[in-house]
Amino acid sequence: MRSITLFAVPGIGEITPGADLAAVILAAAGSAPETALRPGDILAVTSKIVSKAEGRQVAAEDREQAITDETVRVVASKVHPGGVTRIVENKLGIVSAAAGVDNSNTPAGTVLLLPVDPDASARALCAGLRRELGFDVGVLITDTLGRAWREGQTDAAIGAAGMDVMLDLRGTADAFGQEMKATMTAVADEIAAAADLVKGKTSQCPVAVLRGLPDLVHPEGFFSADRGARALVRPAARDMFRLGSAEAWREGYAAACHDAGLPLPGWFTAGANGTAPAADGQN
Numbered sequence: 564m565r566s567i568t569l570f571a572v573p574g575i576g577e578i579t580p581g582a583d584l585a586a587v588i589l590a591a592a593g594s595a596p597e598t599a600l601r602p603g604d605i606l607a608v609t610s611k612i613v614s615k616a617e618g619r620q621v622a623a624e625d626r627e628q629a630i631t632d633e634t635v636r637v638v639a640s641k642v643h644p645g646g647v648t649r650i651v652e653n654k655l656g657i658v659s660a661a662a663g664v665d666n667s668n669t670p671a672g673t674v675l676l677l678p679v680d681p682d683a684s685a686r687a688l689c690a691g692l693r694r695e696l697g698f699d700v701g702v703l704i705t706d707t708l709g710r711a712w713r714e715g716q717t718d719a720a721i722g723a724a725g726m727d728v729m730l731d732l733r734g735t736a737d738a739f740g741q742e743m744k745a746t747m748t749a750v751a752d753e754i755a756a757a758a759d760l761v762k763g764k765t766s767q768c769p770v771a772v773l774r775g776l777p778d779l780v781h782p783e784g785f786f787s788a789d790r791g792a793r794a795l796v797r798p799a800a801r802d803m804f805r806l807g808s809a810e811a812w813r814e815g816y817a818a819a820c821h822d823a824g825l826p827l828p829g830w831f832t833a834g835a836n837g838t839a840p841a842a843d844g845q846n
Contacts, residue, residue, distance in 0.1 A: 565775065565776075566775055567757075567773060567774065567775030567776060568773070568774040568775055569757060569758060569760065569761050569771060569772070569773050569774075570597070570598065570761060570771065570772055570774075571761045571762050571763075571766070571768035571770070571771050571772075572588060572591045572592050572598060572768065572770040572771065572772060573591065573598070573768060574590075574591040575587060575588070575591045575612070575767075575768070575769055575770055577615075578612040578615040578616050579615065579616075580615065580616065580617070580618040580620070581616065581618070582615070582616040583616075583691070584608070584612065584613065584616050584688050584691070585688055585691030585692045585694075585695060586691075586695075588606070588608075588692065588770055589692065589695055589696075591770070592772075598772075600692070600696060600700060600772065601698075601774065602698040602699060602700070602777065602780075603699065603700070603774070603776070603777025603780050604700045604701070604772050604773070604774050604780075605700065605701040605702070605703065605726060605754060605772070605773045605774075605776065605779065605780065606688075606692070606700060606701070606702050606703065606770060606771070606772055606773075607703045607705050607718075607754060607755055607758030607759075607762070607770070607771045607772075607773065608685075608688065608702065608703065608704055608705065608769065608770050609705055609706075609762065609769035609770070610663075610677055610678060610681065610704050610705060610706040610721060610722070611665065611668060611675055611769060612769045612770075613678050613681070613684050613688075613704055613722075614675045614676060614677060614678055615675065617678055617679070617684065619675055619676040619677070619678060619679070620669055620673050620674075620675050620676075621673060621674060621675075621676060622672060622673055623664075623666075623672070623673060623674040624672055626661075626664060626666050626674055627647075629664045629674050629676070630649060630651070630661050630662045630664045633651075633653050633654060633662035633663065633664055633676060633677075634649070634651040634652070634653060634662050635651070635652045635653060635654055635656075636651060636652040637649060637650075637651050637810070638650045638651055638652060638658055638805070638806060638807055638810070639806065639807020639808075639809070639810055640807070640810075641807075648660060649661065649662075650709075650807065653677070655677060655680075655681065655721065655793075655796075656793070656796045657677075657706075657708075657721060657796060659706075659708050659709070660709055663676070663677040663706060663721075664676060677706065677721065678704065678722065680722075681704045681721045681722025681791075681792065682704075682722045682723060682724065682791030682792055682793055683722075684704055684722050685702045685703065685704050685722035685723050685724035685725075685791065685792070686724040686725075686791070688702050688704075688724070689701065689702040689724035689725040690724075690783075693725070693783070699725065699780050699781070699782055699783075700725065700780060701723070701724070701725045701726030701779060701780040701781075702722075702723065702724045702725060702726075703720045703722065703723050703726075703751055703754060703755055703758075703792070704720065704721055704722030704723070704792070705718045705719065705720055705721065705755040705758065705759070706718065706719065706721045707719075707759075707764075711804060717755075717756045717759065718755040718756050718758065718759035718762075719751075719752045719755050719756065719795075720749075720751035720752050720754070720755045720792040720795065721792050722791060722792050723751050723790075723791045723792040724790075724791065725780060725781060725783075726751070726779045726780045726781060727750060727751075727779045727781070728749070728750065728751035728790070728791065728792055728794055728795055729747055729748065729749055729750065729751070729794060729795065730747070730748040730750050731747050732746040732747065732748065733745065733746060733747065749795055750776075750779060751792055751795065752795065754773050754776075757773065758771035758773060759771075813831070816831065817831070
C-alpha cells in the first residue's frame with residue numbers, strides 16, 4: 564500500500580528581492596534526517612516568497628487599482644457590506660479573486676503581485692535545487708484560490724517543474740473493468756492543497772515537502788513550458804462557466820436586444836454592478 568509523508572521546512576526567514584531561493588531552502592532543510600531532501604521529493608513553495616525574491620512587491624496605496632492593472636477579464640463582481648469582490652482572469656489566465664494581488668505579510672502601502680511566469684520560476688528553482696543536490700526533485704509554486712460551488716479556499720498549483728501535474732486515466736479500466744472516459748486527476752493541485760495543511764497560513768512556513776510519489780518526478784528532459792501548471796488552466800473553448808450568473812444574464816440580454824434591433828433600456832446602461840433587473844423590469 565502506498566503511503567506519503569508531508570513536512571514543512573522550518574527556518575525560512577523573510578525573503579528579499581534577489582534572494583537565491585534554492586540556497587535558502589537547502590540551508591533550511593539542512594542535513595537532519597527529518598528534513599533533508601531525498602530523490603523523488605516534491606517541494607510545494609508558496610508563491611509569496613517567489614514573488615518577493617523576484618521583486619514583485621510593489622508600492623500600491625490603492626489595492627483596487629493594482630487589481631485592475633492585473634485584470635484581463637472580469638468574470639463576476641458582487642457588492643457586499645465589506646466592499647466589492649471581483650473574480651477576474653489575470654494575465655496568467657488564472658481565474659481568482661483580486662487577480663492574485665495580495666496585501667498580507669507585506670509592508671503597509673505595498674502589495675505582492677504573482678510571479679510574471681510561475682512555471683518559469685518553478686523551472687529555475689527546480690534546476691537550482693537539482694544542481695546542488697545531485698538528484699531529481701519536483702517543484703510546485705502554490706497560491707490560495709477559492710472554488711466555484713464550494714465555500715472556503717484551498718491551495719492550488721500555479722507553477723510546476725520536473726513533475727507531472729496531471730494524471731490522465733482516460734482509456735484505463737476501473738476496479739470493475741469499465742473504461743474510464745473522463746478521469747484526469749490534477750495531482751499538482753492535490754499536492755498543493757495537502758502541503759498547505761503543514762505549511763499553514765500564519766506559521767511562516769512557506770515551503771513543504773511531499774515524499775512518497777517519486778513516480779511523478781522526472782529527469783531534466785522533462786523541463787518544458789508545456790509541462791507546467793499552465794496546462795491546468797482550462798482553455799476558453801472548454802470553459803462552461805466563463806461568466807458569473809449576473810454577467811452572463813447581462814451579456815445575453817444585450818445580445819438579444821442587438822439581434823432584435825432594439826436599444827438597451829436606460830436601467831440596463833445605468834447598471835454598473837453587472838446585476839440583472841428586478842422582476843418588475845427595474846433595477
